[in-house]
Each structure stands twice: as structure tokens, then as C-alpha cells.
Amino acid sequence: MNNNPKWSDTALSRESKIQDAIKCLDETGLKIVLVIDGSNKLIGTISDGDIRRGLLSGLQLDSGVHSIIHKNALVVHPELSRESVLQLMVVNKIQQIPVVDGDGNLVGLHLWDEVTVIEERKNLMIVMAGGFGKRLMPLTESCPKPMLPIAGKPMLEHIIERAKADGFVNFIISINYLGHIIKDYFGDGSRFGVQIGYLEEENPLGTAGALSLLGEEIDEPFLVTNGDVITDIGYGDVLNFHERHQADATMAVRLYELQNPYGVVRMEGTQIVGFEEKPVYRSHINAGVYVLTPRCLRFLTPNQYCDMPALFETIRERQKKVVAYPMFEPWLDVGRPNDLDLANAGLNKKSIHSE
Structure with a gap:
């Protein structure tokens, strides 16, 4: 058996025989065969159960695999989050899910053993x-x-725990107002199984300006989040998206809907040309989660106030690649007392509910 099988080792052409599928299952040990056409389009899958049923029905080892292919196999898009893939596996009681792009091309294979293991991210x-x-x-x-309690612990602790579940273990917290309370609680992070350092702002520097205080050399893309954003977003998925798109800066964005409570009259001059009853206006809003490449730091002036949208605009004006990560996970910006109530209600039910 191949000790290090690749997902591509599971692929067979539709002209293959049942004996080829048996050999593939034996050599990879991945318990699935992916059948493709000549253009790398996924036709379907074969399991050992499919082979067994085929042989019991009278097929021979030299019979074509086309007669035992499971053609309605569950597949996922490359950008589906790890958490969603895991949920699909649990609900459908399966341990492998092929990854297919928008054109139907086979581009990967999710395996239970890989999806359930969280690798540490540097x-x-x-x-x-x-x-x-x-x-x-x-x-x-x-x-x-960020230290206000939600479901019995500071919201900042929820953020760190969520990120740790995605493999992040190296944190820096930017502090100013009552920062000593945060330092006293989290310390160096060892109590939480992570490493934590601090950026201490002498004056408030905005949602991006504190990054100018980073003294250490950073040679990998890094993730930034506001300390008052509670969300089920996969931080690792945002980072992976950023790297796949070879971006300089990535901003998580969320669809926001606002309904006009009145019927709208459409006019041209004084002439009424139509009506729209309580229309819904949709726009994308900044979700307060970002990924930046280290070279973006050179666009900041040390100790100078800067908010993240302004930094993104500067990066864009310098002809660097700026992309948006569309997020659909529950999300809440805890800025008002009723937001705090919503966050408590959501986390007590083990999920966050947006407004």
C-alpha cells in the first residue's frame, strides 16, 4: 500500500475495469475511487460497497467500471470552509468528499482524517x-x-478560542484604554495554550495604525480582527482565500440588507413612472476581519492614526491587489448594549445570531 497516497492517485478513467478499481482502493487505502472523463470532469465515485454489489449481481473483474459508478456523489466547491465540509461529512455519514470547481473539474478530495486534524499555523x-x-x-x-463577558467569558477570549480552533497559536493584542486589565487576564497566553504579545498604544491609533508598532520581522501574511467582532467565520479560510488569490490585502465583507419601510415612488421630473413597495437595499459592509501581507506595513506611518478602510484605499491606490472575502457565517459587531444582549443569547445557544 502507498504510505503517502495523494487524492490524484484515486482517479481512474471511465474506460477502466472493476479490477483496476479494486487495485486503486488497495494501493491508496482511501476507500474511494474518483472516476473522471478525458477532460478531468468528475463522472462519479466508486466504493468497495459498489464493487461488492456489482460482483454479486454477476459482473466480472474485467467488466467496465461504468456499471458500478455512483453518479450522484456529494461534491463541494474548493472554497467551502473546513467546518462546513466536516458538518457535511457528519450529517451524511461519509469520510470522503470530492472537490469540484465551477466547471465540474476534479480538483481535490476532502478526507475525514485530514479535515478533523487542525495543523498549527505560524x-x-x-x-x-x-x-x-x-x-x-x-x-x-x-x-x-473586549473584556465584557459574553456567555461567561470575555469576548476577546471567544475570539482567541475560535482562532485557536483554526490552528492559530501566535497572537498580538493591541491595547490602549484599560489595557492593563487585558494583560493581567491573558498574560503571555500560556494559560490558553497560545502565545500572546502586546502592542501598547500611547494614544489611540485606529483599527490599522497600531500595526505600525510591530517591531518584529514578519515574513508571512497575517490576520487582523477587531476585538469586538464575534463571529463563526473560519479565520483559516480567510487566510487560505487570501493566499489562493495571491492578494496583498483581503477584507471580509458581509451582505447587509436595509428595508425601506415605505412604498417608493419612482419619478422622472414630475411624472410618476412606477412604484416599489418597501424595497430592500443590499450592500456589502466591512466585517472587521482582514489579512495583510507584510509589505502592506510600509504604507503606515509609525504612531500615526489610521483606520483599516483608509489603509486598504492606500494599498489599492498603489496598484496592489485588494480583494473581498464574502462571508455568510453568523456575525455581530458588539458596539451597543443590545448587541451585547444578542451576543449573549447567541453564544448561550452555541451560535452567534446577526441582527
């Missing part, structure tokens, strides 16, 4: 936690906003 994750939280006063008079 990429840095920076959490912006220096804000005053003015809209949450008086709750933030003696407690920094």
Missing part, C-alpha cells in the same frame, strides 16, 4: 482591542470593551 493573528467602547458606557467605565 501566521500571526493581531486583535485590535484598544478602543474606548463609548457607546457601551457605563459598562466600559472600568472594563475595556
Whole structure:
């Protein structure tokens, strides 16, 4: 048996024989055969059960595989998150899912053993936690906003735990207002199984300006998140998306819908040309999660205030590649007291619910 089988080793042409499928299953040990046509389009899959049923029905070892192919196999798109793939495997009680692009080409294979193992990422994750939280006063008079409790623990702890579940172990927290409370709670991170350092802002530097304080050499793309964003997003998926698109800067964006409570009258001059009853306006909003390549740091001035949209605009103006990561996971920007209530209600049910 091949000790290091690749997903491509499981691929057979539709002209193959049943004995070829048996040999493929034996050599790879992956318990699945992927049948493709001459253009690398996935036709279907074959398992040992399919082979067994075929032989019991009278087929021979030299019979073509076309008669035992499972043609309606569950497949997924390359950009489906690891968590979603895992959920599909659990619900459908399967351990392999082929990966097929928009044109039907076979491009990969998800395996249970790989999906369930989280590899540590060396990429840095920076959490912006220096804000005053003015809209949450008086709750933030003696407690920094990221330390406000949600379901029994600080929201910042939820963010770190979520990222750790995606393999992130190296964190830097940017602090300013009541920053000592954050440092006293998290320390060097060892209590949480991660490493944590700090950027201490003498004055508030915005959602990007604190990055100018990074003194260490960074040679890998790094992830940045606001310290008041509670979400089920796969941080690793955002990073993977950024790398696949060879981007300089990636911003997670979320679809936001706003319904006009009134019927809209469409006019040309004084003439009424139509009506629209309570239309819904849709736009994409900044979700407060980003990936940047180290070279983006040169667009920041040390100790100068800068918000992330301004940094992205500068990067774009310099003809660098700026992309959006469309997210659909539950998300909540905890900025007001009722947001805190929503976050508590959501996490107590083990999921976050957006407004």
C-alpha cells in the first residue's frame, strides 16, 4: 500500500475495469475511487460497497467500471470552509468528499482524517482591542470593551478560542484604554495554550495604525480582527482565500440588507413612472476581519492614526491587489448594549445570531 497516497492517485478513467478499481482502493487505502472523463470532469465515485454489489449481481473483474459508478456523489466547491465540509461529512455519514470547481473539474478530495486534524499555523493573528467602547458606557467605565463577558467569558477570549480552533497559536493584542486589565487576564497566553504579545498604544491609533508598532520581522501574511467582532467565520479560510488569490490585502465583507419601510415612488421630473413597495437595499459592509501581507506595513506611518478602510484605499491606490472575502457565517459587531444582549443569547445557544 502507498504510505503517502495523494487524492490524484484515486482517479481512474471511465474506460477502466472493476479490477483496476479494486487495485486503486488497495494501493491508496482511501476507500474511494474518483472516476473522471478525458477532460478531468468528475463522472462519479466508486466504493468497495459498489464493487461488492456489482460482483454479486454477476459482473466480472474485467467488466467496465461504468456499471458500478455512483453518479450522484456529494461534491463541494474548493472554497467551502473546513467546518462546513466536516458538518457535511457528519450529517451524511461519509469520510470522503470530492472537490469540484465551477466547471465540474476534479480538483481535490476532502478526507475525514485530514479535515478533523487542525495543523498549527505560524501566521500571526493581531486583535485590535484598544478602543474606548463609548457607546457601551457605563459598562466600559472600568472594563475595556473586549473584556465584557459574553456567555461567561470575555469576548476577546471567544475570539482567541475560535482562532485557536483554526490552528492559530501566535497572537498580538493591541491595547490602549484599560489595557492593563487585558494583560493581567491573558498574560503571555500560556494559560490558553497560545502565545500572546502586546502592542501598547500611547494614544489611540485606529483599527490599522497600531500595526505600525510591530517591531518584529514578519515574513508571512497575517490576520487582523477587531476585538469586538464575534463571529463563526473560519479565520483559516480567510487566510487560505487570501493566499489562493495571491492578494496583498483581503477584507471580509458581509451582505447587509436595509428595508425601506415605505412604498417608493419612482419619478422622472414630475411624472410618476412606477412604484416599489418597501424595497430592500443590499450592500456589502466591512466585517472587521482582514489579512495583510507584510509589505502592506510600509504604507503606515509609525504612531500615526489610521483606520483599516483608509489603509486598504492606500494599498489599492498603489496598484496592489485588494480583494473581498464574502462571508455568510453568523456575525455581530458588539458596539451597543443590545448587541451585547444578542451576543449573549447567541453564544448561550452555541451560535452567534446577526441582527
